[in-house]
Amino acid sequence: MDNLRKLAIIGLGLIGSSIARAVREVLPNILVSGYDTDEAVGARAAELELAKIVNSPEEAVADADLVILCVPVGSMAAAAKSIAGKLKPDAIVSDVGSSKSSVSADLERILPATRIVPAHPVAGTENSGPDAGFAALFHGRWCILTPGSAADGEALLMLRKFWEALGAKVEVMDPKHHDMVLAVTSHIPHLIAFTIVGTASDLEQVAQSEVIKYSAGGFRDFTRIAASSPVMWRDIFLANREAVLDTLQRFSEDLSLLQRAIRLQDGETLFNLFSRTSAIRRSIVQQGQDTAAPDFGRVQG
């Protein structure tokens, strides 16, 4: 990565600020400039000394070898427009959006296609904003790159090395397949979590105070991801509409099957499904994608 002297980060929330912190830690020779459309976020990032915070996207990307857009996927087109024409001719542009087909299309419509390498680090917490980031966020997590057919190999290689330097494992994927995979592993889980937390708040027979008190029975697990950024998630569902609706349809069918089994007192169907599901958790733990400690290693009480 000798040819990466300056990195520009547009958007300084959880992911953008984590990238800034990680680069400071593992690639200290790279100059990092940062910009956020929200002035308060920019000011806080400056206080935290996350990067050289500047007052415009043009200033941030001037002379940058790599630009990473870390904004909600619905704001990618606007972010791309704000830097178009201000980039060095060979600057590489990437992003961290959780859906890729729409982002790829947005970027390729506005910027030179040879230098675009969309990316998605599959990592995060339920918290948002520049204070929530931390350098180790990407350690051992996967970062999926979805270059278009016009993207050149050198740009792809540089981005791969960049993410590996930050501790991530890198995979290259077609954007459409990415969107289907993430619909299952991320988008539908979030949609379901948001829904059940909403349902639980609105019941007539059960008070919200009771839902909170007795949440250790399982419900509290869902409240974590349902506390994630509303704007970010609104944008993801609109951007990955097709794959989300497709997977949701399958989930609803499977749920109806279990609903029917409960109604008909068909214990065998329930038992058979419940017996299959623990194997997946074992694999996730074995592959280092979750902790082996019971109850996520929560400190109780």
Add this chain to the structure above:
Amino acid sequence: MDNLRKLAIIGLGLIGSSIARAVREVLPNILVSGYDTDEAVGARAAELELAKIVNSPEEAVADADLVILCVPVGSMAAAAKSIAGKLKPDAIVSDVGSSKSSVSADLERILPATRIVPAHPVAGTENSGPDAGFAALFHGRWCILTPGSAADGEALLMLRKFWEALGAKVEVMDPKHHDMVLAVTSHIPHLIAFTIVGTASDLEQVAQSEVIKYSAGGFRDFTRIAASSPVMWRDIFLANREAVLDTLQRFSEDLSLLQRAIRLQDGETLFNLFSRTSAIRRSIVQQGQDTAAPDFGRVQG
């Protein structure tokens, strides 16, 4: 609790073995006898010196002042029958089942109603068996008692003190209301988790290896509770059928609403729901029912 000299625990899985460990720690003068219908479980509990392990339920409950049935809710009637006629006249019988109406009915059909105090400690992990238990499991968690109208006050008071000694907070509730509350805070979350993990394993477009690899996007959170005991959960859904189906219907309606909003690209509806849901998590953390650490305080990587 001077009148509690001997405790019998029937069933030595996660909850039974945790009670045994907690009693050894905080009430060391109480004699604890234990029995499990599964001989291997009994042998392991003996190895772990969790209690005086005996070879029959009759032997376990002989002279016991308090008997706690720690078996799946579908086995409560059989467990009650196995001790009926063997109890001291004033022995108190309780349980730890996650649904209460059916268990109350089962116990009251078989045993003297004045001495029955059904209970549900809202605590657990995804692990099962005598090795999974630990003494601190009930610290700061709620234990719900659902005595019938015939139960006498002295029995209720003793059980309250017992659970408080183990570190739990105690609430008294009508069994029917308990079942509605727990349908929301525990049973439906488990049903949904089992379903989505099942759906994700069965998709044609996405390989199971991909689901595992990219699970840190949210999916892995659901795999924890979907790794819970299949027998225990089959029984809960059969026992709490009515409240589960009722809540499930509400959840499905709410999910359809969001599905429609995604289809119609109605970002406002999505944003409005997603903005409401983070308040509940804050309350759960404030009330000590979950950790404040991001990502459940998981140790990453």
